Amino acid sequence: xxxxxxxxxxxxxxxxxxxxxxxxxxxxxxxxxxxxxxxxxxxxxxxxxxxxxxxxxxxxxxxxxxxxxxxxxxxxxxxxxxxxxxxxxxxxxxxxxxxxxxxxxxxxxxxxxxxxxxxxxxxxxxxxxxxxxxxxxxxxxxxxxxxxxxxxxxxxxxxxxxxxxxxxxxxxxxxxxxxxxxxxxxxxxxxxxxxxxxxxxxxxxxxxxxxxxxxxxxxxxxxxxxxxxxxxxxxxxxxxxxxxxxxxxxxxxxxxxxxxxxxxxxxxxxxxxxxxxxxxxxxxxxxxxxxxxxxxxxxxxxxxxxxxxxxxxxxxxxxxxxxxxxxxxxxxxxxxxxxxxxxxxxxxxxxxxxxxxxxxxxxxxxxxxxxxxxxxxxxxx
Numbered sequence: 001x002x003x004x005x006x007x008x009x010x011x012x013x014x015x016x017x018x019x020x021x022x023x024x025x026x027x028x029x030x031x032x033x034x035x036x037x038x039x040x041x042x043x044x045x046x047x048x049x050x051x052x053x054x055x056x057x058x059x060x061x062x063x064x065x066x067x068x069x070x071x072x073x074x075x076x077x078x079x080x081x082x083x084x085x086x087x088x089x090x091x092x093x094x095x096x097x098x099x100x101x102x103x104x105x106x107x108x109x110x111x112x113x114x115x116x117x118x119x120x121x122x123x124x125x126x127x128x129x130x131x132x133x134x135x136x137x138x139x140x141x142x143x144x145x146x147x148x149x150x151x152x153x154x155x156x157x158x159x160x161x162x163x164x165x166x167x168x169x170x171x172x173x174x175x176x177x178x179x180x181x182x183x184x185x186x187x188x189x190x191x192x193x194x195x196x197x198x199x200x201x202x203x204x205x206x207x208x209x210x211x212x213x214x215x216x217x218x219x220x221x222x223x224x225x226x227x228x229x230x231x232x233x234x235x236x237x238x239x240x241x242x243x244x245x246x247x248x249x250x251x252x253x254x255x256x257x258x259x260x261x262x263x264x265x266x267x268x269x270x271x272x273x274x275x276x277x278x279x280x281x282x283x284x285x286x287x288x289x290x291x292x293x294x295x296x297x298x299x300x301x302x303x304x305x306x307x308x309x310x311x312x313x314x315x316x317x318x319x320x321x322x323x324x325x326x327x328x329x330x331x332x333x334x335x336x337x338x339x340x341x342x343x344x345x346x347x348x349x350x351x352x353x354x355x356x357x358x359x360x361x362x363x364x365x366x367x368x369x370x371x372x373x374x375x376x377x378x379x380x381x
Contacts, residue, residue: 004032008275014264019044020054021291022133025263028284029271031239037061038237038284039072041130046076048086050134057130058284060146060237062190064124067197070111071126075196078110079103079132093137097220100132100141105209108196108216117199125190125198128218129160131233131288138225138233143218144192146237151250153229159246160219162238163194170194177204179213186213194218232257233288236270239281243274244347252347253287258300263287269352276351307343308356311336315360329361 009030016025022044030036041057055076061068080086085099116122127144140148142160150158163170165181170193174186179201182188186201194215201214210217234249244252252273256266271283318332327335336350336357345352 003034004280005034008032009036010272010275012268012271014268015042016262016264017042017044020052020133020135022054023263023289023293024056024287025265025267026284026286027264027267027271029275029282031275031283032280033282035065036282037065037068037124037126038239038282039065039068039126040284040286041072041076042286043076046080048080050080050086052135054133054288055130056133056233056235056286056288057128057141058146058235058237058286059126059128060144060239060282060284061124061126062192062195063198064122066114066116066122066124067111068124068126071107071128071196075103075107075128075130078107082106093222096132096134096137096139097222100139100220101217104128104143104196104216104218108209111197112199112202117197120200123198123200125192125195125214127163127192127195127237129235129237131235133225133288136225138223138230140221140223141218143194143196143216145241146235147241147246148233148235149246149250150223150233151231151254152226153231154254156246156250158221158223160221162241163192163219165191165193167193173211173215174213177207177211177213190214227290228292230290231293232290235286235288237282237284239279239283240270240274240285242281243277243279248347250347252345252352254294255300255345255347257289257294258297259304261296263289269348272354273348273352276354303343307341307353311341311353311356312360314339314341315357316364319361319364326365329358332357332361 013028024042026040028038039059044054045051046053059068059071079100082103085095090096127146129146129148130141132139140160145162148160149156165186166184171181179187185191196216198214202212204212256269267285267287270285274283318335
């Protein structure tokens with residue numbers, strides 16, 4: 001279930017890079033959780049002669065960060081070395097998919113031998129969602145309830161499907177292994193039906209690794225690349241998807257790419273917006289842009305500047321002293337939420353402009369007391 005802090009930790013870990021015709025940015029934030037359990041991988045140019053391949057992934061740990069952190073450093077290595085598929089190079093799409101599945105099963109069995117995991121001193125597990133990009137294909141990999149989406153030709157073209165215990169196929173496997181699904185959780189406890197680690201749920205005698213209560217087997221989907229249509233891929237943990245739909249997040253990213261060419265800044269905006277929309281979880285997002293991704297336009301930059309100016313003006317008006325005194329920040333936000341503010345970023349709405357609103361409020365009310373609403377669920381976004 002997880003415990004929460006009194007105030008969110010909003011410091012971010014960010015990175016960016018480019019290669020093989022791709023540009024990527026990433027951002028992660030601990031948020032309200034007492035521990036940061038997310039991890040990520042971003043590698044442009046792979047070993048074993050796969051210089052023109054790239055790999056990106058997000059790992060959402062639970063009950064600790066051990067499994068997520070190990071996978072972020074070693075899952076790719078297990079995929080590339082667990083079979084002969086990637087040496088000297090894969091011959092077919094099915095070979096690649098088989099190699100990916102094999103890598104997941106191998107790393108899961110390998111980690112089981114770690115003393116702290118074997119002895120139950122550490123009961124952590126982790127989802128994994130990723131994309132392996134070859135010159136011809138995108139291989140989407142999913143194990144758990146983190147998610148990947150492909151934005152192509154102006155719309156969501158593909159999305160991985162979350163592995164939840166209530167899904168009929170997942171529920172059938174759980175029940176066949178002697179388990180149950182209660183309150184939408186495996187044995188009333190774990191919210192995902194596939195994950196790496198979680199060895200308490202992988203000890204049913206007579207059942208193979210993919211037949212356990214929790215399976216480490218990923219679903220792998222291949223999609224032929226379309227260079228004239230592919231725009232970007234977003235990988236994110238459920239701390240993002242809890243408060244944004246596939247379409248909302250992609251529309252928001254699309255709009256931000258027309259305003260900024262800094263992918264870290266775009267990812268930071270996603271994380272901040274989700275915090276202000278009420279996410280209580282760790283948040284991680286990796287954005288991978290293709291050559292056909294949206295570019296900064298003068299029109300979008302102008303529209304954004306006009307929006308910021310409008311919000312600044314409205315906050316100034318709303319903060320003029322009255323017989324009731326100076327309104328607090330929550331009052332300001334509620335007032336703006338009730339208005340028809342023009343040109344708000346699609347998918348992000350007023351929550352994505354929190355920093356602008358706060359900056360004006362703080363400037364005009366420098367002696368304010370902290371209101372503690374830096375992303376609380378009580379915020380009327």
